[in-house]
Amino acid sequence: MKEGIKRNSLLRIMLLFSGTGGGLRPLSRILSGFLDEFADSLPCHLLEETHQMVRFGEVQAKGNLLDRQTGKQQVVLHDLPLHPKEALTFIEEICKQEKPSVLVGNSNGAFLAQIVASRLEIPALLGNPYLEMTRFLIERIGIHEYKSPRANGQQQLVIDQSLIDKFAEVQAHQWDNSRPELSDRIWGLFGENDHLAHFEPLFLQHYTRAYHFPGGHTPTAEEVREYYVPLAEKLIQ
Numbered sequence: 001m002k003e004g005i006k007r008n009s010l011l012r013i014m015l016l017f018s019g020t021g022g023g024l025r026p027l028s029r030i031l032s033g034f035l036d037e038f039a040d041s042l043p044c045h046l047l048e049e050t051h052q053m054v055r056f057g058e059v060q061a062k063g064n065l066l067d068r069q070t071g072k073q074q075v076v077l078h079d080l081p082l083h084p085k086e087a088l089t090f091i092e093e094i095c096k097q098e099k100p101s102v103l104v105g106n107s108n109g110a111f112l113a114q115i116v117a118s119r120l121e122i123p124a125l126l127g128n129p130y131l132e133m134t135r136f137l138i139e140r141i142g143i144h145e146y147k148s149p150r151a152n153g154q155q156q157l158v159i160d161q162s163l164i165d166k167f168a169e170v171q172a173h174q175w176d177n178s179r180p181e182l183s184d185r186i187w188g189l190f191g192e193n194d195h196l197a198h199f200e201p202l203f204l205q206h207y208t209r210a211y212h213f214p215g216g217h218t219p220t221a222e223e224v225r226e227y228y229v230p231l232a233e234k235l236i237q
Contacts, residue, residue, distance in 0.1 A: 013232070014100040016080075016091070016109030079151050083163070084112070084133075084170040091116050101236045104228060107197060107217065108133055111174070114186060118177035123185045123235040127228060128217050131174070131199040133167045175206050183208040189231060191215045 078094070080087040091112060095103075103124040105113030110129035117124035130136060137159050144157045178186075187209040190200045196217040200210055213219070213227035 012098055012100040014091075014095065014098070014103050016103065016105035016113050080112075082157065083166050085166065087112060088115055088170070092120065095120055095122060102232050104232050105129070106219070108136075114178070115170070115174050117186050118175075118179075118182055121182070121185065125187050125189060125228065125232050125235060126203070127189045127219065128191050128194050128197045129188065129199055129203060130197045131202050132171060134164050134171060137164045137167060178206040185235070187211065187231060187235065189213060189227060191217060191219070 078090070081090055095116060100122060103113040103117050103122055104127070105111070105124065106127035107130045110126035111131055111133055113124045114126055114129060114131075116122065140159050141161075141164075142159060144159065145155055186207050188200065188203045188207060189211045190213075192212055192214050194215075194217045204210055211227070211231060213223055215223040215227075219228060
């Protein structure tokens with residue numbers, strides 16, 4: 001990591017990543033990729049977003065991550081509300097309180113991050129953004145089980161027409177605050193082997209900075225360190 005980032009004691013990173021891939025492993029590798037590079041940063045908030053029915057790890061493992069601190073480094077995990085408007089309100093409230101230096105999202109997390117970043121004018125890196133979540137949900141209508149307990153004890157995720165309609169409403173207005181001058185602050189990062197989300201053309205209708213990496217939809221720890229971290233670093237310089 002460059003000295004300029006080490007000296008930035010006010011650095012705050014907010015991560016919005018899904019658990020696609022299953023269990024604690026995706027969360028651990030994403031966190032490890034960022035924490036290894038930003039070892040002297042202040043709070044790193046990871047918001048666990050409602051991507052299909054997957055949740056990160058068991059309660060004990062989740063608790064260990066929640067309590068992890070190394071020097072000035074602190075990891076705080078949150079469950080996001082299922083409904084997108086409530087999730088956006090929750091994210092915006094944390095952003096206003098914590099004033100993150102950058103938002104980094106992946107998949108549905110990137111979908112939400114673009115909306116918040118354009119509203120609040122926060123730099124954001126959107127990894128494999130799933131910009132039409134209604135497509136994803138329509139194929140998965142039904143009752144699903146979270147793979148690990150949520151803080152509110154609710155174990156079932158119901159994907160129905162009502163939820164799809166709520167996402168459709170947010171989706172229809174996701175670009176309301178996008179504008180050309182934000183292209184230097186909101187960037188896209190697209191996996192060349194992502195077989196789930198294919199929204200780079202849609203992204204480029206609104207922003208100009210699109211980057212690529214050779215991975216799939218959910219990045220490995222190495223891909224986070226090699227591609228996500230340098231771009232996030234460049235965004236906040």
